[in-house]
Amino acid sequence: MKKRPLEFENETTKSDRELSKKQKTKDEEYEKQIIEMEILRIDKEREEKKKLEQMERMKEIERVQRMYKEREEFERMKRIKIEEREREIKERYEKIKLVRLQKEREEKERLDILRMQRMQQQRERSARAQIEGEIQERTRLERIEKARLKKEREERRKLEQERLERGRLEMDNKCTICVSEIETSQIATIDCVHKFCYECIFKWSEQYRTCPNCRAPFVNIKLA
Numbered sequence: 001m002k003k004r005p006l007e008f009e010n011e012t013t014k015s016d017r018e019l020s021k022k023q024k025t026k027d028e029e030y031e032k033q034i035i036e037m038e039i040l041r042i043d044k045e046r047e048e049k050k051k052l053e054q055m056e057r058m059k060e061i062e063r064v065q066r067m068y069k070e071r072e073e074f075e076r077m078k079r080i081k082i083e084e085r086e087r088e089i090k091e092r093y094e095k096i097k098l099v100r101l102q103k104e105r106e107e108k109e110r111l112d113i114l115r116m117q118r119m120q121q122q123r124e125r126s127a128r129a130q131i132e133g134e135i136q137e138r139t140r141l142e143r144i145e146k147a148r149l150k151k152e153r154e155e156r157r158k159l160e161q162e163r164l165e166r167g168r169l170e171m172d173n174k175c176t177i178c179v180s181e182i183e184t185s186q187i188a189t190i191d192c193v194h195k196f197c198y199e200c201i202f203k204w205s206e207q208y209r210t211c212p213n214c215r216a217p218f219v220n221i222k223l224a
Contacts, residue, residue: 175200190218198223
């Protein structure tokens with residue numbers, strides 16, 4: 001009776017060890033599975049993280065590309081606006097230039113017309129002044145000629161009167177210088193044979209060398 005319980009106990013112990021061993025094996029397998037699952041989980045998380053990082057990088061790349069595209073588009077639009085502005089400024093400048101050139105051309109034409117008018121007026125004034133000058137000169141010459149003719153007539157009349165008077169005096173044997181009768185001892189003749197008082201003709205010859213009667217030049221004075 002005593003031997004059987006021991007065997008039973010041994011068998012029980014053996015069975016417990018086997019169970020314990022099986023349990024340990026199960027536990028090891030479970031731990032191993034857990035470790036594998038953890039490794040898988042970590043690998044999965046790493047992969048997911050990697051994918052997320054890759055996605056983030058792609059998003060960042062897309063964002064940068066989009067930013068560059070937007071910037072390029074902005075710069076392009078800016079260049080277009082600048083070109084349009086420059087074109088507008090150039091067109092406005094060309095328009096202003098054309099208007100200025102047109103005004104300058106019109107002003108030049110107006111000044112040319114005014115200059116031509118002034119030149120025409122000056123020519124007309126010069127022509128009128130020349131005509132008036134010619135008329136005045138002709139009038140002046142006519143007046144001079146009339147005065148000269150009048151003077152000549154008066155001189156001729158005066159000379160004729162003097163000649164007549166001298167002829168009368170000569171016929172009366174009088175000196176035409178002092179208008180006195182010539183003394184016989186003082187009768188002097190010159191180259192034109194007119195007679196005078198010697199003193200009278202001598203004094204006359206100191207200033208004049210022409211005959212008082214006929215205006216003929218003389219050199220010699222002869223006392224009769």
